[in-house]
Amino acid sequence: MAEKKNKRPEAATAASQKCEFCKKTGSHYEVDYHLDRVPPEEFKKFRVLYDEGFYFSIIRCRRCRTIYKRNRYVDNEICNESDEDVYVELSEEELNDLLRFFKKRQKEFTSEIHRRLRGKISSLSRDERAVINIFCKCKKDQLSIYGLMEKAKEPLKSALEKLLKSLVKKSVLKTFEISTITHYRIVDER
Structure with a gap:
């Protein structure tokens, strides 16, 4: 044997x-x-x-x-x-399950933001879409100017304030202040 x-x-x-x-x-x-x-x-x-x-x-x-x-x-x-x-x-299995879950959650949040901006997103420039993608990556529909500056990379970072003003004019973002800090929120017009 x-x-x-x-x-x-x-x-x-x-x-x-x-x-x-x-x-x-x-x-x-x-x-x-x-x-x-x-x-x-x-x-x-x-x-x-x-x-x-x-x-x-x-x-x-x-x-x-x-x-x-x-x-x-x-x-x-x-x-x-x-x-x-x-x-x-x-374990590797737990890691794979968690990453799959987070990827699915990211996809759902991004599609929710795109649903909110239906009709407007096609008129945005590439840089303006990159700003919207920062919100999507953070999975938040509102961020402070500091949160946006932290997540933005060059060359987007240097033009960020101009792009944010443009998005506010196009009614894609709304602005408000909390303790003198400017926050931006993605508009929900559904």
């Missing part, structure tokens, strides 16, 4: 292939900013696979390809404040 070879479980194989930092980090890691803690510098070297800004991102170790999901939790409750990043290890 042939001998049965003991196969190592997938988790054990994955754990043995982790780099030193990921082994030390484990599958769950918390950084409590309220207690003046900061994330390790190694996390900055990870490749960003998906980023929703301040509150959520998915990162991958460049050395051992371990994947972490980062969630930011902020609670301003008096006497019980908390501000922390929580890193949770993901």
Whole structure:
């Protein structure tokens, strides 16, 4: 009879292939900013696979390809404040499911914005469409001037204010102020 070879479980194989930092980090890691803690510098070297800004991102170790999901939790409750990043290890399957979900959500939001702008979007210039795409990428129908400036890349960034004024004139965007900061909102005329 042939001998049965003991196969190592997938988790054990994955754990043995982790780099030193990921082994030390484990599958769950918390950084409590309220207690003046900061994330390790190694996390900055990870490749960003998906980023929703301040509150959520998915990162991958460049050395051992371990994947972490980062969630930011902020609670301003008096006497019980908390501000922390929580890193949770993901498998490749979980990563693929999440990326598929976010891609679908992005597509749905973009089609919603295009529905709102039906009839107007065809008359927009390429740069004006690029401004609308910033809203779509952020999955927000309103952004502050600072949020737009942060997301815009050159040469769009240098012409952004002119393009925003043009979009307001064309009734694609509405403008309003909150605490002296100008915000732009995509018009909903359905």
